[in-house]
Structures are given as structure tokens and as C-alpha cells.
Amino acid sequence: MTDLPRGAGLNRRDFLRYTGMLGAAAAITASLSACSGPSSTGGSGSGTGIQAALSYALSGGFDPMTSSSAVATAANQHVLEPLVDLDPVTRKPFNALAKADPEQVDDTTYRVAIRDGATFHDGSKVTADDVVFSFERVLDPDNESLFAQFLPFLDGVKKVDEQTVEFKLKYAFALFGERLSVVRIVPKKIVEADQKKFDALPTGSGPFKLTAANAGSGLKFEKFDAYNGPRPAKAPTMTWLLITDPSARVTALQSKRVQVIEAVPYLNVEELSKSMDVESVQSFGLLFLMFNCKKKPFDDVRVRQALQYAIDTGKMIDTALLGNAAAATGFLPEAHPDYVRASTVYGHDPAKAKKLLQEAGVSGLEVELVTTDTDFVKDCVPLIKQSWDAIGVRTTLNVGQSGGQYANKIDNGKYQVMAAPGDPSVFGNDVDLLMRWFYVGTWPETRSYNSGTAEAKKVVELLDDAARETDEAARKRMWAEAMNIVAEQAALYPIFHRKLPTAWNGDALSGFKPLATTGLSFLDVGRA
Structure with a gap:
């Protein structure tokens, strides 16, 4: 493996040691869980069923009225x-x-x-x-x-x-x-x-029945023989292991315990490519920075912008993601058909960041950055801390499991700033849907707490007007204006859009294709 170029601050060796320390406890827990998977896998991944490893823990239930967790969303696409x-x-x-x-x-x-x-x-x-x-x-x-x-x-x-x-x-x-x-x-x-029973194990009309769901042993599915729709199951069973530790996922694939894993660690892509099918797909999936706008000084747009400008996104992408992402130059990735370059683009500019803090009258700022323990996020946040420390912002990291962080810190407003992954494109890929996820309802009202601002209200107004607009060109102009506002306000905004690497055993699966969204799909997929 070729060493990455060294720069000021954390070099690659220090970087990997630091992120390894942050993730040690989570990795040990995930590895133990991974080693105690369901006996049906037999440790070899053999047979006619499909065995897969997902990168997220089981968080909440499956009721499609409310559930948006990565695991539940992926499962529901097969069940309901x-x-x-x-x-x-x-x-x-x-x-x-x-x-x-x-x-x-x-x-x-x-x-x-x-x-x-x-x-x-x-x-x-x-x-x-x-x-x-x-x-x-x-x-x-x-x-x-x-x-x-x-x-x-x-x-x-x-x-x-x-x-x-x-x-x-x-x-x-x-x-x-x-x-x-x-x-x-x-x-x-x-x-x-019994809504609670349904939430725990839903009944649907899809090609697979969900027969068991457990945080330790994962999810089990069976083919629904009476299904008569366009995407019948091509495997009699599926078992999904939930392995948050990236090295444990790689080991599970290499040992043939599973036939496919999502979220391949970027450090392992080249190695796995020698023996497996590996493909990285550009996605909307992003790492975003979100501020609690009801807490000072984050109610000041200049402070939010300063912390965005301070981040050395290029270094982060090169060091933590080995180039597998694109710095955000707009709300959408550049490959999206409706992409427009934002009027405010947060290139790395420490001098501008310091000036904005000075203009806002802020000095000696101390920030706790709340973040999830998703593997690529854990790799990135030390570099955010380094960037903020470099402009005089004393930064501490609070890394934890996604569900716990939202329940204990975010949804009760007990946080200052959060860095976390997001990918509403699992629900749809049009601008209206992607923007409504982050800028209408739940997020601005109960997470970023900026829904009462004139700018946030204008975004909702533009989205509503665009939804009524029958002229496509006019609709796109309204979307562009709304995207410019969220970029300038930076209450919740992407740092980068990443590529999603998936690895699978092509000799064991037929019809499998990687996704540009979080999760895995086994519609039209069987055992080879």
C-alpha cells in the first residue's frame, strides 16, 4: 500500500493510530457480536441462502410510517x-x-x-x-x-x-x-x-418475509412463496449480519461467512479487489455538519460559516477516504442531473474563518463535536478537530452509536455541533424530496432548531412553490434559489458526498449490483 503524503499536523501513521483509539471500544463490541452470528451461516456462507453483512447497528423498529434507520429501510425494501x-x-x-x-x-x-x-x-x-x-x-x-x-x-x-x-x-x-x-x-x-408487535417484526406483501430481527444475531428472511409481483425472491433465505466494525466485515467476506458486505473500508478496497468483486459508486450520501442554532454563538451565521471554512476538506478526503469523495460545492453532488454550484462554497480558508469569528465577536470558543461511530465518520472527525484547533477553537470529540447520540444529545437539544452521515436518497433522488428531508419538518424544527428564521421559512416557501410549478425550467430556478439559501445559512450542510464501496463474491451470487445508496438490495439476486 502506498503511503499518503504527509502534511502539517497529523500524518498518516498518527491519524490511523488516533482514529483506532477512538473506535477501539466499539470495534471490540462489534467483533464479539460478529463472532456469534447465527448458526445457519455455518461459518462458510455455503448453501442456497444469501448471507450478507451490513455496517449499521439495529436502531429502532421497522414500522414504515416512522422508521428511517439504515437497517430498517434496507429490510423494508424486501418485506413491504x-x-x-x-x-x-x-x-x-x-x-x-x-x-x-x-x-x-x-x-x-x-x-x-x-x-x-x-x-x-x-x-x-x-x-x-x-x-x-x-x-x-x-x-x-x-x-x-x-x-x-x-x-x-x-x-x-x-x-x-x-x-x-x-x-x-x-x-x-x-x-x-x-x-x-x-x-x-x-x-x-x-x-x-398490535402496532408494537408489527414494528418489531412487520408483515408485508414483498418477496421476503422477515422472520427474526436481533441486534446480536442480525436479521433472517424467508422467501414468500405466494408473492406474485415483479421482483420474486431468487433465494430461499437471507441472513444479514450487523457488523459495525469494518475489519470484522472484511474478515466475514474473506472467510466466506458472507457473500457480500457494504461499506468496504477504503483501506481494504485494493486488497479485496484481488479476490472479490469490488465497486465504488458515487452517491448523494454525505457527511454533514449540523449546528444547534438555539445555542449561542451558533445562532450567528458567521460562526457557522467560520467552522465550515476552517475544515480542510481536501486533506480529509485524501487522508481519511483515500480520495473516495467529492467536496461539496452544492447541496447535490456534481453528477446529479439537477446539480448547481452554490453561491457559497466552503473552500478551506482559515484566514476567512478567523475573520468571521472576529466579526461575530467570538473568541476562546470551545466546541464539543458530537458524531456517530460509523467507520468513515470516525476516520474523518479527528481532521475536523485538527482544522478547528488550528483556528483557535478548542474542540473535543463525543463519538457514539448513532441511535444513542440522537436520543441522548440531538433530539433533546443537548448538543452544540454534530457531524454525521445522511442519505435520504434511499427514499428518492429528486431535489424536492432530498431537500424536504433536511429542511422541512423534523430536522429544522427539532434538530438544527432554525425553522423559525426568515431564511428557513423562505426555503419551505420555495419548495412548495416549485412543487406547484408546471414549468420545469422555473421549477429548477426555485430549487437553485433554495439550495443557495441553505448553503449560505449552513445550519445543516454537507461537507462532502462520498463514494460507496461494496464487495461481493461474484462466484457465489448471481445478479448482484452495488447501490448508490446506503444498504444492500437482493431483489433479483440469487445464489450462483
């Missing part, structure tokens, strides 16, 4: 179906539970028929009542669904007959068909009978 889904690889829409494309009755009315013979895993028929129930529970403000923010155009859903539903829109919305993908259809009777 929306009417229209997005292909996990191409991100193009296809009819899942829908029998055919949505029928447009008029500008604000659509009808959708359910696939003939579609059944849930308990054998019950999927009906229009289930579809209406699934949408209404997401739209109900009392349920606080994260996905309601993606459906501002939807006025209501009603049953036409046992197999048909009608959607009434508040205004014409060009992305109606593909946006149906954010609501996965659940069985009304089962959810109403």
Missing part, C-alpha cells in the same frame, strides 16, 4: 411494497403493488388499481382499505411520520372499490407517480391489533 417503487440500482420507478401505471383522471385526481392476487405474508388479501389506511396514518399529524413531509401535495385518499383507490391532490404535481414510493402498504388489521 409501495404501490410504485424505485429500482434500487437505477432509481427509476416501477409498478410494485400497483397493477398498472397510475391513471390520471384530471390534473389533481389519480386512480391506482392493486395487483391481482396480491397477498400479505399472513395470507390475507391486500385491499384498498389497507392502502387508504397506510396513507392516512402517514398523513395524520398525530403520528408524526417523517414521510408526511414528502406528500405536501396530497389532499386525501379514498376507496373506489376493493382493488382501487383514488388520490386527490391539492395541486398538480409532476412527480406524483414516483413519490408514491415513500409509503409502503401495511395490513390494517394486523397493525391496528
Whole structure:
């Protein structure tokens, strides 16, 4: 392996030693967990089932009304179906539970028929009542669904007959068909009978049934033989190990305990490429910096901008990610079809950072940077600390498991600044959806705490106006203006967009393709 060039401060040897110390406790725990996986894998990954290793821990439940964790999202894509889904690889829409494309009755009315013979895993028929129930529970403000923010155009859903539903829109919305993908259809009777039980082990209509879910032993799936949709399971079983420690994931693949792993450590890509299929796909997935804007001095945009300008993103990408990312020059990665370069781009500029702090009247700033224990994040945050220390900001790191950090620090407002990964592109890839995830509802209201500012309100207004706009060029101009505002305000903004490396045994799997989103997909994948 070629040594990286050395620069001021942390060299590569110091860097790896430092990040190794930060992750030691988590690595030991994850390794022990990985060594006690389900006996069905037999330690060899042999047989007709699929064995895989995901990089995130199990966090929360699976109810698609509220769950957005990486593990639950990936699992639900195999277990529950929306009417229209997005292909996990191409991100193009296809009819899942829908029998055919949505029928447009008029500008604000659509009808959708359910696939003939579609059944849930308990054998019950999927009906229009289930579809209406699934949408209404997401739209109900009392349920606080994260996905309601993606459906501002939807006025209501009603049953036409046992197999048909009608959607009434508040205004014409060009992305109606593909946006149906954010609501996965659940069985009304089962959810109403025991929502907590459903949340722990959901019943869906997808090609796989989730039969077990445990933080230590992982997830187990079985083929749903009665599935009659477009993506039938090609393997009788799946076992997903949840291995947060990167070295343990690599070992699991090399030992043939699993056939595929996500989030290959960048240091291991070249080594694994000698014996496995390895591919890095450019993604929207980002490392973002988020400020608690209700805490001083982070309510001052100059302070937020200063800490962005101070980060040596190029060094971070070269050192921690071995070049496998692109510094953010806009909210979207440059490969996105709607990319525009932001009016504010945070290049490394320590002098400007110091000047902004001085203008804000801030000196002797002490910051606790809260971050998750995701492997690439742990590799990056020491370099953020180094950059901030270099401009006189005394920085301490608080590294912990994602679910715990949000529950104990973020969602109760007991933090100053957070650096964490984010990837709403698992739900869709259009600008409206990606921006609504971070800048409408939950995040600005209960995490970055800037929803009451004039700028944040303007972003929501622009997104709403763009959603109503029928002229594509005008819609894109509104999106660009909104993206410029979030860049300038820097309450929550990407540092970089990264590449996602996946490794798999091509001799053991047929039809497998890596994703540009978090997680793994085994739709149309079988054992070779």
C-alpha cells in the first residue's frame, strides 16, 4: 500500500493510530457480536441462502410510517411494497403493488388499481382499505411520520372499490407517480391489533418475509412463496449480519461467512479487489455538519460559516477516504442531473474563518463535536478537530452509536455541533424530496432548531412553490434559489458526498449490483 503524503499536523501513521483509539471500544463490541452470528451461516456462507453483512447497528423498529434507520429501510425494501417503487440500482420507478401505471383522471385526481392476487405474508388479501389506511396514518399529524413531509401535495385518499383507490391532490404535481414510493402498504388489521408487535417484526406483501430481527444475531428472511409481483425472491433465505466494525466485515467476506458486505473500508478496497468483486459508486450520501442554532454563538451565521471554512476538506478526503469523495460545492453532488454550484462554497480558508469569528465577536470558543461511530465518520472527525484547533477553537470529540447520540444529545437539544452521515436518497433522488428531508419538518424544527428564521421559512416557501410549478425550467430556478439559501445559512450542510464501496463474491451470487445508496438490495439476486 502506498503511503499518503504527509502534511502539517497529523500524518498518516498518527491519524490511523488516533482514529483506532477512538473506535477501539466499539470495534471490540462489534467483533464479539460478529463472532456469534447465527448458526445457519455455518461459518462458510455455503448453501442456497444469501448471507450478507451490513455496517449499521439495529436502531429502532421497522414500522414504515416512522422508521428511517439504515437497517430498517434496507429490510423494508424486501418485506413491504409501495404501490410504485424505485429500482434500487437505477432509481427509476416501477409498478410494485400497483397493477398498472397510475391513471390520471384530471390534473389533481389519480386512480391506482392493486395487483391481482396480491397477498400479505399472513395470507390475507391486500385491499384498498389497507392502502387508504397506510396513507392516512402517514398523513395524520398525530403520528408524526417523517414521510408526511414528502406528500405536501396530497389532499386525501379514498376507496373506489376493493382493488382501487383514488388520490386527490391539492395541486398538480409532476412527480406524483414516483413519490408514491415513500409509503409502503401495511395490513390494517394486523397493525391496528398490535402496532408494537408489527414494528418489531412487520408483515408485508414483498418477496421476503422477515422472520427474526436481533441486534446480536442480525436479521433472517424467508422467501414468500405466494408473492406474485415483479421482483420474486431468487433465494430461499437471507441472513444479514450487523457488523459495525469494518475489519470484522472484511474478515466475514474473506472467510466466506458472507457473500457480500457494504461499506468496504477504503483501506481494504485494493486488497479485496484481488479476490472479490469490488465497486465504488458515487452517491448523494454525505457527511454533514449540523449546528444547534438555539445555542449561542451558533445562532450567528458567521460562526457557522467560520467552522465550515476552517475544515480542510481536501486533506480529509485524501487522508481519511483515500480520495473516495467529492467536496461539496452544492447541496447535490456534481453528477446529479439537477446539480448547481452554490453561491457559497466552503473552500478551506482559515484566514476567512478567523475573520468571521472576529466579526461575530467570538473568541476562546470551545466546541464539543458530537458524531456517530460509523467507520468513515470516525476516520474523518479527528481532521475536523485538527482544522478547528488550528483556528483557535478548542474542540473535543463525543463519538457514539448513532441511535444513542440522537436520543441522548440531538433530539433533546443537548448538543452544540454534530457531524454525521445522511442519505435520504434511499427514499428518492429528486431535489424536492432530498431537500424536504433536511429542511422541512423534523430536522429544522427539532434538530438544527432554525425553522423559525426568515431564511428557513423562505426555503419551505420555495419548495412548495416549485412543487406547484408546471414549468420545469422555473421549477429548477426555485430549487437553485433554495439550495443557495441553505448553503449560505449552513445550519445543516454537507461537507462532502462520498463514494460507496461494496464487495461481493461474484462466484457465489448471481445478479448482484452495488447501490448508490446506503444498504444492500437482493431483489433479483440469487445464489450462483
